[in-house]
Amino acid sequence: MPEKASSRGSGAKKGAQKYQNAFAYTHNRGSKTTKKILALPVDGLCKRCTDQILWRKQYRKYKPLTMTKKCVSCEQKKITKAYHVLCDGCASEKGVCAKCMETEEIVEVANQKTSQQRLKEQQELEQKLASMRERQRRSYLRKLQRGDIVAADVPDVCKSDDEFDYTDSEEESGSEDEEESEDEE
Template sequence: MPEKSSRGHSGAKKSGQKYQNTFAFTHNKGSKTTKKILALPVDGLCKRCTDQIQWRKQYRKYKPLTTPKKCVWCQLKNIKKAYHVICDDCAAKKGVCAKCLSMEELVEGNNPKTPQEILKEEQELERKLASMRERQRRSYLRKLSRGDIEPDQVPDVAASDDDFEYTDSEDEENETDGSEDDEELHNDN
Protein backbone atom coordinates (compact mmCIF):
# COMPACT_ATOMS: atom_id res chain seq x y z
CA MET A 1 0.00 0.00 0.00
CA PRO A 2 1.31 3.46 -0.79
CA GLU A 3 1.91 5.83 2.11
CA LYS A 4 -0.53 8.65 2.70
CA SER A 5 0.87 12.07 2.05
CA SER A 6 -0.29 15.58 2.80
CA ARG A 7 -0.91 16.05 -0.91
CA GLY A 8 -4.49 15.67 -2.09
CA HIS A 9 -5.74 13.49 -4.91
CA SER A 10 -4.22 15.82 -7.49
CA GLY A 11 -0.75 15.55 -5.97
CA ALA A 12 -0.61 19.29 -5.22
CA LYS A 13 0.82 20.27 -1.85
CA LYS A 14 -1.60 21.93 0.56
CA SER A 15 -0.91 25.53 1.43
CA GLY A 16 -0.87 26.82 4.99
CA GLN A 17 -3.63 28.54 6.85
CA LYS A 18 -4.99 31.51 4.95
CA TYR A 19 -5.42 33.80 7.96
CA GLN A 20 -2.79 33.66 10.66
CA ASN A 21 -3.08 35.40 14.01
CA THR A 22 -0.14 37.76 13.72
CA PHE A 23 -0.87 39.90 16.77
CA ALA A 24 -2.34 39.12 20.17
CA PHE A 25 -6.05 39.50 20.61
CA THR A 26 -7.07 42.15 23.12
CA HIS A 27 -9.91 41.21 25.43
CA ASN A 28 -12.71 43.52 26.52
CA LYS A 29 -11.47 45.17 29.68
CA GLY A 30 -14.73 45.01 31.63
CA SER A 31 -15.97 41.62 30.43
CA LYS A 32 -16.99 39.40 33.33
CA THR A 33 -17.10 36.34 31.08
CA THR A 34 -13.51 36.87 29.98
CA LYS A 35 -12.37 37.26 33.60
CA LYS A 36 -14.08 33.98 34.53
CA ILE A 37 -12.58 32.15 31.54
CA LEU A 38 -9.06 33.42 32.22
CA ALA A 39 -9.38 32.43 35.89
CA LEU A 40 -10.23 28.80 35.06
CA PRO A 41 -7.34 26.43 35.84
CA VAL A 42 -5.69 24.38 33.11
CA ASP A 43 -4.48 21.16 34.75
CA GLY A 44 -4.42 17.42 34.17
CA LEU A 45 -3.35 17.84 30.53
CA CYS A 46 -0.23 17.08 28.51
CA LYS A 47 1.96 19.90 27.16
CA ARG A 48 0.30 19.94 23.72
CA CYS A 49 -3.25 20.08 25.10
CA THR A 50 -2.27 22.72 27.68
CA ASP A 51 -0.89 24.90 24.89
CA GLN A 52 -4.11 24.43 22.89
CA ILE A 53 -6.31 25.47 25.81
CA GLN A 54 -4.06 28.46 26.59
CA TRP A 55 -4.28 29.53 22.93
CA ARG A 56 -8.08 29.28 23.05
CA LYS A 57 -8.15 31.46 26.17
CA GLN A 58 -5.74 34.01 24.72
CA TYR A 59 -7.66 34.48 21.47
CA ARG A 60 -11.11 34.21 23.06
CA LYS A 61 -11.98 30.93 21.37
CA TYR A 62 -12.53 29.09 24.67
CA LYS A 63 -16.14 28.07 25.24
CA PRO A 64 -16.78 26.95 28.83
CA LEU A 65 -19.23 24.14 29.54
CA THR A 66 -22.70 25.11 30.69
CA THR A 67 -23.60 21.63 31.96
CA PRO A 68 -21.33 18.74 33.00
CA LYS A 69 -20.37 16.27 30.25
CA LYS A 70 -20.35 12.49 30.47
CA CYS A 71 -16.97 10.81 31.06
CA VAL A 72 -15.98 8.36 28.31
CA TRP A 73 -14.63 5.80 30.83
CA CYS A 74 -16.87 5.88 33.90
CA GLN A 75 -20.02 7.10 32.06
CA LEU A 76 -20.81 9.61 34.85
CA LYS A 77 -21.52 13.29 34.28
CA ASN A 78 -18.38 14.44 36.07
CA ILE A 79 -16.60 16.53 33.42
CA LYS A 80 -16.84 20.20 34.35
CA LYS A 81 -13.95 21.49 32.22
CA ALA A 82 -14.38 22.24 28.53
CA TYR A 83 -12.55 20.09 25.94
CA HIS A 84 -11.92 17.24 28.41
CA VAL A 85 -13.22 13.77 27.46
CA ILE A 86 -12.62 12.04 30.78
CA CYS A 87 -13.19 13.25 34.33
CA ASP A 88 -10.34 14.30 36.60
CA ASP A 89 -10.74 11.17 38.78
CA CYS A 90 -10.34 8.78 35.83
CA ALA A 91 -7.43 10.80 34.44
CA ALA A 92 -5.65 10.71 37.82
CA LYS A 93 -6.23 6.94 38.25
CA LYS A 94 -4.95 6.06 34.77
CA GLY A 95 -2.30 8.81 34.63
CA VAL A 96 -3.37 10.09 31.20
CA CYS A 97 -4.21 13.43 29.67
CA ALA A 98 -7.88 14.26 30.24
CA LYS A 99 -8.24 15.67 26.72
CA CYS A 100 -6.27 13.46 24.29
CA LEU A 101 -5.85 10.36 26.54
CA SER A 102 -2.10 10.19 25.83
CA MET A 103 0.24 8.82 28.47
CA GLU A 104 2.72 11.67 28.11
CA GLU A 105 4.01 13.66 31.04
CA LEU A 106 1.26 15.85 32.44
CA VAL A 107 1.80 19.56 32.95
CA GLU A 108 1.00 20.81 36.42
CA GLY A 109 -1.52 23.64 36.21
CA ASN A 110 -1.58 26.14 38.99
CA ASN A 111 0.98 24.83 41.45
CA PRO A 112 -0.91 24.19 44.67
CA LYS A 113 0.39 26.28 47.52
CA THR A 114 1.65 24.71 50.71
CA PRO A 115 -0.15 25.54 53.96
CA GLN A 116 2.88 27.56 55.09
CA GLU A 117 2.72 29.73 51.96
CA ILE A 118 -1.03 30.28 52.41
CA LEU A 119 -0.52 31.23 56.08
CA LYS A 120 2.31 33.62 55.13
CA GLU A 121 0.13 35.32 52.48
CA GLU A 122 -2.76 35.69 54.95
CA GLN A 123 -0.44 37.28 57.52
CA GLU A 124 0.93 39.65 54.88
CA LEU A 125 -2.63 40.61 53.88
CA GLU A 126 -3.57 41.25 57.53
CA ARG A 127 -0.46 43.40 57.98
CA LYS A 128 -1.27 45.49 54.89
CA LEU A 129 -4.93 45.87 55.89
CA ALA A 130 -3.89 47.03 59.36
CA SER A 131 -1.64 49.72 57.89
CA MET A 132 -4.35 51.06 55.55
CA ARG A 133 -6.61 53.96 56.30
CA GLU A 134 -10.21 53.08 57.10
CA ARG A 135 -11.48 54.36 53.76
CA GLN A 136 -8.86 52.39 51.80
CA ARG A 137 -9.58 49.22 53.78
CA ARG A 138 -13.34 49.43 53.27
CA SER A 139 -12.91 50.18 49.58
CA TYR A 140 -10.58 47.18 49.16
CA LEU A 141 -12.92 44.82 51.04
CA ARG A 142 -15.92 46.05 49.03
CA LYS A 143 -14.13 45.45 45.71
CA LEU A 144 -13.01 42.04 46.95
CA SER A 145 -16.55 40.98 47.88
CA ARG A 146 -17.90 42.16 44.49
CA GLY A 147 -15.17 40.21 42.68
CA ASP A 148 -13.68 43.28 40.98
CA ILE A 149 -10.19 42.40 42.22
CA GLU A 150 -8.35 39.24 43.21
CA PRO A 151 -7.32 38.66 46.85
CA ASP A 152 -3.64 38.94 45.93
CA GLN A 153 -4.10 42.45 44.48
CA VAL A 154 -3.53 44.43 47.65
CA PRO A 155 -2.90 48.12 46.94
CA ASP A 156 0.29 49.71 48.22
CA VAL A 157 -0.28 51.76 51.33
CA ALA A 158 2.46 54.19 50.28
CA ALA A 159 0.44 55.17 47.21
CA SER A 160 -1.90 57.86 48.44
CA ASP A 161 -5.29 58.01 46.80
CA ASP A 162 -6.13 61.48 48.11
CA ASP A 163 -7.14 63.77 45.28
CA PHE A 164 -6.80 66.93 47.33
CA GLU A 165 -4.27 67.65 50.01
CA TYR A 166 -4.95 70.64 52.17
CA THR A 167 -2.27 72.13 54.35
CA ASP A 168 -2.60 74.54 57.20
CA SER A 169 -0.71 77.23 55.30
CA GLU A 170 -3.34 77.27 52.51
CA ASP A 171 -6.13 77.61 55.05
CA GLU A 172 -4.32 80.47 56.79
CA GLU A 173 -3.80 82.26 53.47
CA ASN A 174 -7.50 82.00 52.71
CA GLU A 175 -8.38 83.40 56.13
CA THR A 176 -5.99 86.34 55.82
CA ASP A 177 -7.12 87.08 52.26
CA GLY A 178 -10.71 87.37 53.43
CA SER A 179 -9.81 89.61 56.37
CA GLU A 180 -7.82 92.00 54.13
CA ASP A 181 -10.83 92.34 51.83
CA ASP A 182 -13.02 93.13 54.83
CA GLU A 183 -10.56 95.81 56.03
CA GLU A 184 -10.57 97.47 52.61
CA LEU A 185 -14.36 97.58 52.63
CA HIS A 186 -14.39 99.21 56.06
CA ASN A 187 -11.76 101.73 55.01
CA ASP A 188 -13.74 102.71 51.90
CA ASN A 189 -16.83 103.50 53.97
Template sequence: MAQGSAPTKVSTRKSGAKKSGQKYQNKEAYRHNRNSRRTKEILAMPVDGLCRRCTDMVLWRKQFRKYKPLTAPKKWKVKKAYHILCDDCAHARQVCAKCTQKDEIVEVENPHDTSKQAEAERRELEAKLAGMRERQRRTYLRKLERGEIQVQDIPDISKDDGDEDSFSDFSDSELENEDNDE
Protein backbone atom coordinates in the same frame (compact mmCIF):
# COMPACT_ATOMS: atom_id res chain seq x y z
CA MET B 1 -2.61 17.90 -23.73
CA ALA B 2 -3.21 14.31 -22.73
CA GLN B 3 -6.71 13.17 -22.07
CA GLY B 4 -7.58 12.91 -18.33
CA SER B 5 -4.72 15.06 -17.03
CA ALA B 6 -5.57 18.06 -14.88
CA PRO B 7 -4.77 21.52 -16.23
CA THR B 8 -1.86 23.25 -14.55
CA LYS B 9 -2.37 26.41 -12.52
CA VAL B 10 -1.19 29.62 -14.03
CA SER B 11 0.15 32.37 -11.77
CA THR B 12 -1.55 35.76 -12.05
CA ARG B 13 1.26 37.55 -10.21
CA LYS B 14 3.67 39.46 -12.40
CA SER B 15 7.27 38.40 -12.33
CA GLY B 16 9.30 39.90 -9.52
CA ALA B 17 6.19 41.17 -7.70
CA LYS B 18 6.32 40.53 -3.98
CA LYS B 19 3.42 39.44 -1.86
CA SER B 20 2.26 42.17 0.52
CA GLY B 21 2.36 41.59 4.29
CA GLN B 22 -0.63 40.65 6.34
CA LYS B 23 -3.21 43.37 6.79
CA TYR B 24 -3.37 43.26 10.60
CA GLN B 25 0.03 42.97 12.25
CA ASN B 26 -1.21 41.97 15.76
CA LYS B 27 0.51 44.91 17.41
CA GLU B 28 -1.76 44.79 20.45
CA ALA B 29 -2.74 41.77 22.51
CA TYR B 30 -6.37 40.77 22.62
CA ARG B 31 -8.19 42.32 25.58
CA HIS B 32 -11.70 41.29 26.42
CA ASN B 33 -13.99 42.65 29.12
CA ARG B 34 -12.22 41.51 32.28
CA ASN B 35 -14.99 42.84 34.51
CA SER B 36 -17.71 40.57 33.18
CA ARG B 37 -19.04 37.92 35.52
CA ARG B 38 -18.69 35.16 32.95
CA THR B 39 -15.04 36.01 32.25
CA LYS B 40 -14.23 35.91 35.95
CA GLU B 41 -15.91 32.51 36.28
CA ILE B 42 -14.01 31.13 33.29
CA LEU B 43 -10.65 32.46 34.46
CA ALA B 44 -11.23 31.05 37.95
CA MET B 45 -11.74 27.50 36.62
CA PRO B 46 -8.67 25.34 37.31
CA VAL B 47 -6.62 23.78 34.52
CA ASP B 48 -5.37 20.49 35.92
CA GLY B 49 -4.85 16.89 34.91
CA LEU B 50 -3.54 17.79 31.45
CA CYS B 51 -0.23 17.41 29.63
CA ARG B 52 1.81 20.47 28.63
CA ARG B 53 0.38 20.64 25.10
CA CYS B 54 -3.25 20.38 26.22
CA THR B 55 -2.67 22.80 29.10
CA ASP B 56 -1.33 25.38 26.66
CA MET B 57 -4.36 24.88 24.41
CA VAL B 58 -6.85 25.38 27.22
CA LEU B 59 -4.97 28.41 28.59
CA TRP B 60 -4.94 29.92 25.09
CA ARG B 61 -8.70 29.41 24.85
CA LYS B 62 -9.17 31.16 28.18
CA GLN B 63 -6.89 34.05 27.24
CA PHE B 64 -8.65 34.75 23.95
CA ARG B 65 -12.18 34.13 25.26
CA LYS B 66 -12.68 31.00 23.17
CA TYR B 67 -13.18 28.74 26.22
CA LYS B 68 -16.70 27.38 26.49
CA PRO B 69 -17.47 25.79 29.85
CA LEU B 70 -19.80 22.82 30.08
CA THR B 71 -23.39 23.57 30.99
CA ALA B 72 -24.07 19.95 31.96
CA PRO B 73 -21.70 17.05 32.73
CA LYS B 74 -20.74 14.79 29.83
CA LYS B 75 -20.78 11.00 29.96
CA TRP B 76 -19.64 9.32 33.16
CA LYS B 77 -18.32 12.03 35.48
CA VAL B 78 -16.59 14.36 33.04
CA LYS B 79 -17.35 17.83 34.41
CA LYS B 80 -14.62 19.91 32.78
CA ALA B 81 -14.75 21.29 29.26
CA TYR B 82 -12.41 19.73 26.66
CA HIS B 83 -11.76 16.68 28.87
CA ILE B 84 -12.50 13.15 27.66
CA LEU B 85 -11.82 11.32 30.92
CA CYS B 86 -12.95 12.20 34.42
CA ASP B 87 -10.28 13.25 36.89
CA ASP B 88 -10.37 9.92 38.77
CA CYS B 89 -9.93 7.78 35.64
CA ALA B 90 -7.18 9.98 34.22
CA HIS B 91 -5.33 9.92 37.55
CA ALA B 92 -5.68 6.14 37.86
CA ARG B 93 -4.39 5.57 34.31
CA GLN B 94 -1.80 8.38 34.65
CA VAL B 95 -2.78 9.92 31.33
CA CYS B 96 -3.85 13.34 30.13
CA ALA B 97 -7.59 13.83 30.60
CA LYS B 98 -7.89 15.56 27.23
CA CYS B 99 -5.70 13.67 24.76
CA THR B 100 -5.31 10.44 26.81
CA GLN B 101 -1.56 10.32 26.09
CA LYS B 102 0.90 9.08 28.71
CA ASP B 103 2.75 12.38 28.96
CA GLU B 104 3.88 14.17 32.08
CA ILE B 105 0.88 15.78 33.74
CA VAL B 106 1.40 19.48 34.41
CA GLU B 107 0.00 21.11 37.54
CA VAL B 108 -0.71 24.74 36.74
CA GLU B 109 -1.21 27.25 39.51
CA ASN B 110 -4.12 29.30 38.34
CA PRO B 111 -3.11 32.97 38.42
CA HIS B 112 -6.74 34.01 38.22
CA ASP B 113 -7.88 31.85 41.12
CA THR B 114 -7.57 34.66 43.61
CA SER B 115 -10.44 33.93 45.94
CA LYS B 116 -8.21 33.66 49.03
CA GLN B 117 -5.76 36.26 47.82
CA ALA B 118 -8.49 38.71 46.83
CA GLU B 119 -10.25 38.21 50.15
CA ALA B 120 -7.04 38.93 52.09
CA GLU B 121 -6.35 42.00 49.93
CA ARG B 122 -9.91 43.27 50.42
CA ARG B 123 -9.62 42.90 54.20
CA GLU B 124 -6.27 44.70 54.20
CA LEU B 125 -7.75 47.53 52.11
CA GLU B 126 -10.76 47.88 54.41
CA ALA B 127 -8.54 47.96 57.47
CA LYS B 128 -6.32 50.66 55.97
CA LEU B 129 -9.26 52.76 54.73
CA ALA B 130 -11.14 52.50 58.04
CA GLY B 131 -8.65 54.80 59.76
CA MET B 132 -8.77 57.54 57.12
CA ARG B 133 -10.84 60.64 56.73
CA GLU B 134 -13.29 60.73 53.82
CA ARG B 135 -11.08 62.93 51.64
CA GLN B 136 -8.09 60.62 52.11
CA ARG B 137 -10.18 57.51 51.49
CA ARG B 138 -11.56 58.82 48.22
CA THR B 139 -8.13 59.96 47.05
CA TYR B 140 -6.63 56.50 47.60
CA LEU B 141 -9.62 54.74 46.03
CA ARG B 142 -9.26 56.90 42.89
CA LYS B 143 -5.55 56.11 42.70
CA LEU B 144 -6.26 52.37 43.13
CA GLU B 145 -8.86 52.51 40.39
CA ARG B 146 -6.43 54.21 38.00
CA GLY B 147 -3.71 51.72 38.88
CA GLU B 148 -1.31 54.36 40.17
CA ILE B 149 -0.80 52.58 43.51
CA GLN B 150 -1.25 49.13 45.01
CA VAL B 151 -2.96 48.20 48.27
CA GLN B 152 0.47 47.60 49.81
CA ASP B 153 1.46 51.22 49.03
CA ILE B 154 -1.34 52.70 51.14
CA PRO B 155 0.03 53.76 54.54
CA ASP B 156 -1.63 52.54 57.74
CA ILE B 157 -3.41 55.49 59.31
CA SER B 158 -5.30 54.74 62.49
CA LYS B 159 -7.87 57.00 64.15
CA ASP B 160 -6.33 56.32 67.58
CA ASP B 161 -3.28 58.46 66.85
CA GLY B 162 -5.20 61.66 67.33
CA ASP B 163 -2.57 63.39 65.22
CA GLU B 164 -4.10 65.85 62.77
CA ASP B 165 -0.99 65.75 60.57
CA SER B 166 -1.02 61.96 60.15
CA PHE B 167 -1.81 62.34 56.46
CA SER B 168 0.40 64.47 54.30
CA ASP B 169 1.35 64.83 50.68
CA PHE B 170 4.92 63.70 51.44
CA SER B 171 6.09 60.16 50.85
CA ASP B 172 7.42 58.06 53.74
CA SER B 173 11.02 58.46 52.58
CA GLU B 174 10.69 62.27 52.55
CA LEU B 175 9.29 62.20 56.07
CA GLU B 176 12.16 59.99 57.26
CA ASN B 177 14.67 62.41 55.71
CA GLU B 178 13.05 65.31 57.59
CA ASP B 179 13.24 63.37 60.87
CA ASN B 180 16.92 62.60 60.30
CA ASP B 181 17.71 66.28 59.63
CA GLU B 182 16.36 67.30 63.04
Protein backbone atom coordinates in the same frame (compact mmCIF):
# COMPACT_ATOMS: atom_id res chain seq x y z
CA MET C 1 -1.09 5.32 -10.60
CA PRO C 2 -2.42 5.65 -7.01
CA GLU C 3 -4.69 8.54 -6.16
CA LYS C 4 -3.60 11.26 -3.78
CA ALA C 5 -5.23 11.35 -0.37
CA SER C 6 -5.17 15.12 -0.38
CA SER C 7 -7.85 17.16 -2.08
CA ARG C 8 -5.28 19.75 -3.15
CA GLY C 9 -4.57 19.49 -6.84
CA SER C 10 -0.88 20.38 -6.90
CA GLY C 11 0.00 18.93 -3.52
CA ALA C 12 1.19 22.36 -2.41
CA LYS C 13 1.61 22.83 1.30
CA LYS C 14 -0.73 25.10 3.17
CA GLY C 15 0.75 28.41 4.29
CA ALA C 16 0.73 29.98 7.73
CA GLN C 17 -2.56 31.03 9.25
CA LYS C 18 -3.77 34.37 7.98
CA TYR C 19 -4.65 36.07 11.28
CA GLN C 20 -2.15 35.52 14.07
CA ASN C 21 -3.86 37.02 17.17
CA ALA C 22 -1.14 39.57 17.77
CA PHE C 23 -2.68 40.89 21.00
CA ALA C 24 -4.84 39.44 23.74
CA TYR C 25 -8.55 40.08 23.72
CA THR C 26 -9.72 42.65 26.26
CA HIS C 27 -12.39 41.02 28.34
CA ASN C 28 -15.54 42.83 29.34
CA ARG C 29 -14.88 43.82 32.97
CA GLY C 30 -18.45 43.49 34.14
CA SER C 31 -19.14 40.16 32.45
CA LYS C 32 -20.14 37.47 34.95
CA THR C 33 -19.52 34.76 32.36
CA THR C 34 -15.95 35.92 31.77
CA LYS C 35 -15.23 35.99 35.51
CA LYS C 36 -16.66 32.50 35.87
CA ILE C 37 -14.58 31.18 32.95
CA LEU C 38 -11.35 32.73 34.22
CA ALA C 39 -11.99 31.27 37.68
CA LEU C 40 -12.36 27.70 36.38
CA PRO C 41 -9.40 25.50 37.36
CA VAL C 42 -7.09 23.98 34.75
CA ASP C 43 -5.89 20.70 36.21
CA GLY C 44 -5.17 17.10 35.24
CA LEU C 45 -3.57 18.10 31.93
CA CYS C 46 -0.13 17.86 30.37
CA LYS C 47 1.93 20.99 29.61
CA ARG C 48 0.76 21.26 25.99
CA CYS C 49 -2.94 20.89 26.82
CA THR C 50 -2.65 23.27 29.78
CA ASP C 51 -1.15 25.90 27.48
CA GLN C 52 -3.96 25.35 24.96
CA ILE C 53 -6.66 25.82 27.60
CA LEU C 54 -4.97 28.91 29.06
CA TRP C 55 -4.66 30.35 25.54
CA ARG C 56 -8.37 29.75 24.96
CA LYS C 57 -9.18 31.57 28.19
CA GLN C 58 -6.87 34.47 27.38
CA TYR C 59 -8.20 35.04 23.87
CA ARG C 60 -11.81 34.39 24.87
CA LYS C 61 -12.15 31.21 22.84
CA TYR C 62 -12.96 28.99 25.84
CA LYS C 63 -16.47 27.58 25.87
CA PRO C 64 -17.48 25.92 29.14
CA LEU C 65 -19.61 22.81 29.21
CA THR C 66 -23.34 23.26 29.69
CA MET C 67 -23.98 19.56 30.42
CA THR C 68 -21.77 16.77 31.71
CA LYS C 69 -19.97 14.72 29.07
CA LYS C 70 -19.43 10.98 28.84
CA CYS C 71 -15.98 9.67 29.75
CA VAL C 72 -14.41 7.60 26.94
CA SER C 73 -12.94 5.15 29.45
CA CYS C 74 -15.69 4.37 31.95
CA GLU C 75 -18.52 5.65 29.69
CA GLN C 76 -20.28 7.45 32.53
CA LYS C 77 -21.39 11.06 32.45
CA LYS C 78 -18.73 12.42 34.81
CA ILE C 79 -16.80 15.02 32.79
CA THR C 80 -17.58 18.53 33.99
CA LYS C 81 -14.60 20.37 32.47
CA ALA C 82 -14.59 21.53 28.86
CA TYR C 83 -12.19 19.89 26.35
CA HIS C 84 -11.56 16.86 28.62
CA VAL C 85 -12.27 13.36 27.30
CA LEU C 86 -11.49 11.45 30.51
CA CYS C 87 -13.07 12.04 33.90
CA ASP C 88 -10.73 13.00 36.74
CA GLY C 89 -10.92 9.53 38.29
CA CYS C 90 -9.97 7.65 35.12
CA ALA C 91 -7.24 10.14 34.21
CA SER C 92 -5.58 9.90 37.64
CA GLU C 93 -6.01 6.10 37.71
CA LYS C 94 -4.31 5.69 34.32
CA GLY C 95 -1.82 8.50 34.94
CA VAL C 96 -2.56 10.24 31.63
CA CYS C 97 -3.66 13.68 30.48
CA ALA C 98 -7.44 14.08 30.66
CA LYS C 99 -7.54 15.86 27.27
CA CYS C 100 -5.06 14.17 24.91
CA MET C 101 -4.69 10.87 26.86
CA GLU C 102 -0.88 10.98 26.50
CA THR C 103 1.28 9.59 29.30
CA GLU C 104 3.19 12.79 29.90
CA GLU C 105 3.89 14.64 33.10
CA ILE C 106 0.75 16.26 34.49
CA VAL C 107 1.20 19.96 35.18
CA GLU C 108 -0.16 21.57 38.32
CA VAL C 109 -1.23 25.12 37.60
CA ALA C 110 -0.04 27.86 39.96
CA ASN C 111 -3.68 28.79 40.73
CA GLN C 112 -4.00 25.73 42.94
CA LYS C 113 -2.51 26.65 46.30
CA THR C 114 -2.18 24.74 49.52
CA SER C 115 -3.93 25.92 52.64
CA GLN C 116 -0.59 27.03 54.11
CA GLN C 117 0.10 29.23 51.06
CA ARG C 118 -3.39 30.75 51.26
CA LEU C 119 -2.95 31.43 54.99
CA LYS C 120 0.44 33.04 54.38
CA GLU C 121 -0.97 35.24 51.59
CA GLN C 122 -3.90 36.23 53.81
CA GLN C 123 -1.50 37.29 56.58
CA GLU C 124 0.63 39.28 54.11
CA LEU C 125 -2.51 40.97 52.78
CA GLU C 126 -3.55 41.95 56.31
CA GLN C 127 -0.07 43.36 57.02
CA LYS C 128 -0.13 45.39 53.79
CA LEU C 129 -3.61 46.70 54.55
CA ALA C 130 -2.52 47.67 58.05
CA SER C 131 0.39 49.69 56.62
CA MET C 132 -1.87 51.58 54.17
CA ARG C 133 -3.57 54.87 54.82
CA GLU C 134 -7.33 54.71 55.40
CA ARG C 135 -8.13 56.19 51.99
CA GLN C 136 -5.77 53.76 50.22
CA ARG C 137 -7.22 50.82 52.13
CA ARG C 138 -10.82 51.69 51.28
CA SER C 139 -10.00 52.31 47.61
CA TYR C 140 -8.13 49.02 47.41
CA LEU C 141 -10.93 47.03 49.06
CA ARG C 142 -13.51 48.67 46.78
CA LYS C 143 -11.50 47.77 43.67
CA LEU C 144 -10.99 44.24 44.98
CA GLN C 145 -14.72 43.83 45.55
CA ARG C 146 -15.55 45.12 42.06
CA GLY C 147 -13.02 42.73 40.54
CA ASP C 148 -10.84 45.43 38.96
CA ILE C 149 -7.74 44.09 40.70
CA VAL C 150 -6.59 40.79 42.17
CA ALA C 151 -5.41 40.31 45.77
CA ALA C 152 -1.87 39.74 44.45
CA ASP C 153 -1.75 43.41 43.32
CA VAL C 154 -1.37 44.74 46.86
CA PRO C 155 2.34 45.66 46.61
CA ASP C 156 1.68 47.78 43.51
CA VAL C 157 -1.15 49.59 45.26
CA CYS C 158 1.00 50.26 48.31
CA LYS C 159 3.93 51.60 46.32
CA SER C 160 2.12 53.92 43.93
CA ASP C 161 -0.03 56.76 45.11
CA ASP C 162 -0.72 57.74 41.48
CA GLU C 163 -4.01 55.84 41.43
CA PHE C 164 -5.32 57.77 44.41
CA ASP C 165 -6.17 61.45 44.38
CA TYR C 166 -4.42 62.89 47.41
CA THR C 167 -4.68 66.62 47.06
CA ASP C 168 -3.83 68.53 50.19
CA SER C 169 -5.70 71.53 48.87
CA GLU C 170 -8.34 71.26 51.59
CA GLU C 171 -5.76 71.12 54.34
CA GLU C 172 -3.65 73.90 52.82
CA SER C 173 -6.59 76.16 52.09
CA GLY C 174 -7.98 75.57 55.56
CA SER C 175 -4.71 76.52 57.22
CA GLU C 176 -4.33 79.63 55.04
CA ASP C 177 -7.85 80.76 55.91
CA GLU C 178 -7.06 80.41 59.60
CA GLU C 179 -3.87 82.46 59.19
CA GLU C 180 -5.72 85.17 57.28
CA SER C 181 -8.45 85.38 59.90
CA GLU C 182 -5.84 85.65 62.65
CA ASP C 183 -4.07 88.45 60.75
CA GLU C 184 -7.33 90.38 60.35
CA GLU C 185 -8.02 90.32 64.09
